[in-house]
Amino acid sequence: MGSGDQLGVVDLRSDTVTKPGAQMRAAMAAAEVGDDVYGEDPTIRRLEETVAGLFGREAAVFVPTGTMGNQIALRLVCPPASEVLCDADAHIVTYEGGGAAQHAGIQTRTLVSIRGLLAPDAVLAQLRPITWHVVATRAVAVENTHNRGSGAVYPLATLERLRQLTEERSVLLHCDGARIWNAHVATGTPLERFGELADTLSVCLSKGLGAPVGSLVVCDADRAGEARVLRHRLGGGWRQAGILAAAGLYALEHHIGRLADDHTRARRLATTLAEAVPDICDPAAVETNIIRLDLHGTGIGAEELAGKARAEGVLVSTVDDAVRVVTHLDVDDAGCEYAAGVLRRILVDKS
Numbered sequence: 001m002g003s004g005d006q007l008g009v010v011d012l013r014s015d016t017v018t019k020p021g022a023q024m025r026a027a028m029a030a031a032e033v034g035d036d037v038y039g040e041d042p043t044i045r046r047l048e049e050t051v052a053g054l055f056g057r058e059a060a061v062f063v064p065t066g067t068m069g070n071q072i073a074l075r076l077v078c079p080p081a082s083e084v085l086c087d088a089d090a091h092i093v094t095y096e097g098g099g100a101a102q103h104a105g106i107q108t109r110t111l112v113s114i115r116g117l118l119a120p121d122a123v124l125a126q127l128r129p130i131t132w133h134v135v136a137t138r139a140v141a142v143e144n145t146h147n148r149g150s151g152a153v154y155p156l157a158t159l160e161r162l163r164q165l166t167e168e169r170s171v172l173l174h175c176d177g178a179r180i181w182n183a184h185v186a187t188g189t190p191l192e193r194f195g196e197l198a199d200t201l202s203v204c205l206s207k208g209l210g211a212p213v214g215s216l217v218v219c220d221a222d223r224a225g226e227a228r229v230l231r232h233r234l235g236g237g238w239r240q241a242g243i244l245a246a247a248g249l250y251a252l253e254h255h256i257g258r259l260a261d262d263h264t265r266a267r268r269l270a271t272t273l274a275e276a277v278p279d280i281c282d283p284a285a286v287e288t289n290i291i292r293l294d295l296h297g298t299g300i301g302a303e304e305l306a307g308k309a310r311a312e313g314v315l316v317s318t319v320d321d322a323v324r325v326v327t328h329l330d331v332d333d334a335g336c337e338y339a340a341g342v343l344r345r346i347l348v349d350k351s
């Protein structure tokens with residue numbers, strides 16, 4: 001079942017539900033700490049240097065959440081009263097409380113995109129120049145992998161084209177890389193390449209990597225200085241948070257490569273369900289750890305499926321009228337097999 005889960009529940013709602021294991025907790029307990037507002041926490045410094053190095057960038061700034069990372073980064077790439085262009089299902093416009101407007105005075109303009117992946121030609125057609133007459137597009141934001149796009153990964157050529165066309169128009173590029181590690185493992189694209197292809201990245205330790213808390217804004221040194229001021233203003237100045245940074249360092253060392261297991265399990269689960277109920281999902285489109293079940297024509301709604309599965313110890317989430325299933329560190333092969341069996345039986349009984 002879900003390894004480490006005493007209740008026998010297989011929790012596939014999100015990759016954020018993981019709990020730190022004994023070794024991660026030991027690393028946290030052993031962390032050397034100091035007051036990070038004074039720049040004196042050696043473990044945070046090590047985490048920031050490690051992550052900056054992984055992406056081949058000058059700096060990284062440790063923040064509590066991916067949301068804060070995105071909100072700081074948006075402020076870095078887009079001045080107030082100008083616009084950031086992103087897809088209509090992006091996390092930054094769906095789940096961040098309107099923060100871009102509230103914190104940064106930024107206008108967002110959205111493009112409906114297949115699986116959340118911006119098409120370069122569509123972006124090019126929408127970039128607005130800096131003139132007195134229109135709201136200037138100062139930044140484009142991509143999300144890789146895409147949460148509401150079922151873990152879709154940007155093809156590298158698409159990212160490269162977006163980078164090129166935005167650079168040509170002096171528009172900055174932000175990457176919400178909460179799950180950039182999944183994109184890296186799924187495609188083999190080096191993290192450094194992702195680092196080159198964006199001005200700012202927000203990367204999370206608390207999704208597939210399994211740390212309890214933490215994200216980083218990855219950028220150049222000047223922007224990192226500004227990011228620290230913005231973080232402080234948002235109340236995000238840390239004290240002895242090296243305890244949390246130690247969990248992140250442990251996760252980076254031990255949990256990147258294993259994401260491939262999550263991807264394999266997600267694909268297998270999708271295949272089992274699609275064999276029983278064609279059209280419920282396309283296993284070939286399951287590139288990483290997120291599966292979206294399209295329930296149209298199945299005779300069961302998302303809430304009903306989630307409720308019946310819960311009664312049998314399988315937790316899934318609902319997204320609009322679909323069901324979302326996410327594999328992660330705390331669910332093993334047996335747990336996934338059990339969940340696939342439960343979901344398949346409920347679906348087959350209904351159809």
Ligand SMILES: Cc1ncc(COP(=O)(O)O)c(C=O)c1O
Binds near residue numbers: 204
């Ligand atoms: C793509 C993406 N970006 C950002 C976030 C925000 O992360 P947090 O929950 O740490 O604020 C999430 C959270 O799930 C996410 O999926």
